[in-house]
Amino acid sequence: MGRHPCCDKIGIKKGPWTPEEDIILVSYIQQHGPGNWRSVPTNTGLLRCSKSCRLRWTNYLRPGIKRGNFSDHEEKMIIHLQALLGNRWAAIASYLPQRTDNDIKNYWNTHLKKRLKKLQTGIEGNSGHDDQDGGSFPSSQPKGQWERRLQTDIHMAKQALCEALSLDNKPTQFPSLHADHSKPSINSFINNPYTMAKTRSLAPYQSSSYASSADNIARLLENWKKKSPNSSAQTNSDFVHPTTTTAGSSSSTDQGPASTTPDHAFDHSFFSLNSSNSDVSQSVSVDETANLTPDQTSLFQDETKPNLMEGSKVVPLTLLEKWLFEDAAATHGHEDLINLSLEESTAGLF
DNA sequence: AAACAAGCCAACCGCATGTTC
DNA sequence: AGAACATGCGGTTGGCTTGTT
Known part of the structure; x- marks a missing residue:
């Protein structure tokens, strides 16, 4: 049964994700939830294959991800x-x-x-492993x-x-x-x-995971600003998210016209957190997520790790x-x- | 300072499995 | 039942960063 690869389309972009793409993707998932990845590229205008979108989300943008050194x-x-x-x-x-x-x-x-x-x-010799x-x-x-x-x-x-x-x-x-x-x-x-x-x-998923998500976004925005001061001028050829041009600095209050994202929940929940300083990870937590609508919270409860705190026993x-x-x-x-x-x-x- | 090597990690690829029709 | 589609998983790669010569 010959399955054609999902990324065989011409014009599919590969390589590192740009902050613009990240924002578009997160914005979309904020509204529609993770899943149905097939429709993500078409609905967002991202020139990425569905698989790439899913991977980017699960490995980088998904809430609750901790990065950096392993303890x-x-x-x-x-x-x-x-x-x-x-x-x-x-x-x-x-x-x-x-x-x-x-x-x-x-x-x-x-x-x-x-x-x-x-x-x-170092301890070789005493083992036949x-x-x-x-x-x-x-x-x-x-x-x-x-x-x-x-x-x-x-x-x-x-x-x-x-x-x-x-x-x-x-x-x-x-x-x-x-x-x-x-x-x-x-x-x-x-x-x-x-x-x-x-x-x-x-x-x-624990509601506090949302903070980590905001942190992810804040981080990428920070990097974005660092790497390319002119990045606000960059545009996605097919799709320009309202936050794209204002992300980072003024996005906290900006709610420009949404082309494909009529709901501004994302802007509120993410970028309002990034208002005055870049360190959102400290300021956003359970309290913040408690203000989310059920949809918003459930969204970030969706595709996460299993709740290891669940239940009362350990193995x-x-x-x-x-x-x-x-x-x-x-x-x-x-x-x-x-x-x-x-x-x-x-x-x-x- | 330049060239090269090694380390690191994000992203890709192909296969496996699950789901839907 | 089985084909097509959707998603998950693990191996691998490519390019960037850092260290060394």
Whole structure:
């Protein structure tokens, strides 16, 4: 069944996204929600393929994305999860709610893989580990991908089931979403990994994620101003968003005529936040999003990571996990102890 | 200061899977 | 049932940045 690629159209733009394009895309999604990517290029006038739009949204513009350096804890999470799940970046990313799979993948390939390799060669001689793409899991053995996945999933399902059966609904204190060390809920484990992606849209997202989105936009605008002082003169040949010419400086109050975006909700919710200073990430948070209309809030609840805070349980950790987390426990305190205690409660069951 | 190399990461590509008709 | 379409995922690439010679 020959499927033609989505990007085979002539005139499709490739390469880095411009701030104008970002704004157009975010503006559109603000009004229509993520999804139906096929129609995005035609409705916005963006000279991008639908896939590119989706990718740009999920990897960069989507609310709740944290960028920049990975914390020590995040590193350990990645190392651990990679050992556990293999190169299933989406699944790994689901345990790091603020990171995209692409980010994690890049970070793994550029930092962690090398570091582990170095570490491994340092202690070489006492191991017969297969490398497994950076090889960090001692017990891995040559297995087919599917077999390996299946094994992992069965293991996780067992853990989840065990958790559900052995623990009552012990209320658990979780850190805020903005903490780096969210722990998976039992729901996410049950859903994970195969159904995880599908459940993303169902899991309500913390309202505070909106701040991060505003931050993303603010950042891109900032970069835009930095890189091209004359960028306001740039135009998109097919589509000029009302905010395009005023983004950054006067956009906070400007509500020029919308050509294809009659609703100005976006301008309010995003750019009004950027009014006097560039650091919106500090000023926008739950309170701000509380003022959003249901549509606006639900929009940014749509395509996000699963809500790892959801539910009241976390998944038992293996000894390896314990080892990986124990260092983080020293720095992050009580939330990690939650997992350790669960580990103890389920140790030896499997 | 220029040339080159290495690192990094955003974006692309192709395949797999799910959904709709 | 199966073709067409939509979306998700992981591997890879290209270009920009930074470091080194």
